[in-house]
Amino acid sequence: MTIQVGDTLPEAVLQYIDNGVHRVDTHSLFHGNKMVLFAVPGAFTPTCSERHLPGFIQHLDAFRARGISVACMAVNDAFVMQAWGKSQNTPAGLRMLADGNADFTRALGLELDASGYGMGVRCKRFALYAEDGVVRGLWVEAPGEFRVSSAEHVLSQLPG
Numbered sequence: 001m002t003i004q005v006g007d008t009l010p011e012a013v014l015q016y017i018d019n020g021v022h023r024v025d026t027h028s029l030f031h032g033n034k035m036v037l038f039a040v041p042g043a044f045t046p047t048c049s050e051r052h053l054p055g056f057i058q059h060l061d062a063f064r065a066r067g068i069s070v071a072c073m074a075v076n077d078a079f080v081m082q083a084w085g086k087s088q089n090t091p092a093g094l095r096m097l098a099d100g101n102a103d104f105t106r107a108l109g110l111e112l113d114a115s116g117y118g119m120g121v122r123c124k125r126f127a128l129y130a131e132d133g134v135v136r137g138l139w140v141e142a143p144g145e146f147r148v149s150s151a152e153h154v155l156s157q158l159p160g
Helices: 026-030 046-058 060-065 078-087 103-108 151-157
Strands: 013-017 021-025 034-040 069-074 094-098 111-113 121-123 126-131 134-140
Touching: 013 026, 013 078, 013 103, 021 026, 034 046, 034 151, 046 060, 046 069, 046 078, 046 151, 060 069, 060 151, 069 078, 069 121, 078 094, 103 121, 126 151, 134 151
Parallel strands: 034 069, 069 094
Antiparallel strands: 013 021, 013 094, 034 126, 111 121, 126 134
């Protein structure tokens, strides 16, 4: 079942690199925070690299001005996420999270079977806004689209 607005985010462990590989559970990540998590089908893929991540980089200060942190997630390993972040000049504070085994993606009910493209299980393109671990906004793209999960659209839907 797909996560819905009003639901508490499920528990899972994600990874990121900051002077070594670190694990962070979703409860710790979201607890006490206002956060936008946007997810892409794959690091280094065209729309993700040309539009999705760059939009959040461009508008990061607007999110911060509202007291909202931002994280990017993909079903890739932490090393790929780190390399992609570096290649995109991702600023400090925009965390690049790896859901390598798609555990969190599956728990959200937002998995995508991309095996026809040789990519296995990935996550759908989406963005969510959570306050203290509770989903307050959710924008899931239709296959092949990029509209509702963009930084601009998400900003327009957020309070304040």
